[in-house]
Amino acid sequence: MQGDPAAVESLIGRVRPMIVRYCRARLGRVSGQYHIADDVAQEVCIAVLGALPRYRDMGRPFASFVFGIASHKIADALRSAIRAAVPTEDLPDGPDERPGPEETVVRYIEAERARDLLDRLPDHQRELVLLRVVAGLSAEETGNVLGMSAGAVRVAQHRAIARLRAMASEESIA
Numbered sequence: 001m002q003g004d005p006a007a008v009e010s011l012i013g014r015v016r017p018m019i020v021r022y023c024r025a026r027l028g029r030v031s032g033q034y035h036i037a038d039d040v041a042q043e044v045c046i047a048v049l050g051a052l053p054r055y056r057d058m059g060r061p062f063a064s065f066v067f068g069i070a071s072h073k074i075a076d077a078l079r080s081a082i083r084a085a086v087p088t089e090d091l092p093d094g095p096d097e098r099p100g101p102e103e104t105v106v107r108y109i110e111a112e113r114a115r116d117l118l119d120r121l122p123d124h125q126r127e128l129v130l131l132r133v134v135a136g137l138s139a140e141e142t143g144n145v146l147g148m149s150a151g152a153v154r155v156a157q158h159r160a161i162a163r164l165r166a167m168a169s170e171e172s173i174a
Helices: 005-027 034-054 060-083 101-120 121-135 139-146 149-172
Strands: none
Touching: 005 060, 005 121, 034 060, 034 139, 060 139, 101 121, 101 149, 121 139, 121 149, 139 149
């Protein structure tokens, strides 16, 4: 790879945080550990840099190009996670500072409930919520990725969150 090191550093500095959030959102259920998502995010950054010489501006936003690469790397990680064995931890050297079993179970149940609610949204709304809320993209950036105006993104986000609230309240009543 060739190019201006400062430009490469600037590009990765802008792209990496949203890739990490996106990978963590999509891979959170794989063993419940973020290191897998962080590794995938690193692979995405490397792949983006490798693909830059072939990138051509075809009227689509650059973020679409990046998220396309990310979605392929996430699919690869999910396939390999299915085939991989569950690793066991080494014996600790000191006391365990992590959350206790109750807190871990409560967090897991809450995260699972949120994932289940998101899974029940239509694909377009789920992707919009993941990009806006989890990946932290602005309405403009999300609109560029999804081919919508910023105003349409805000309206669609409002509707998606209202739908999530309605589904959550239906569950709590039942």
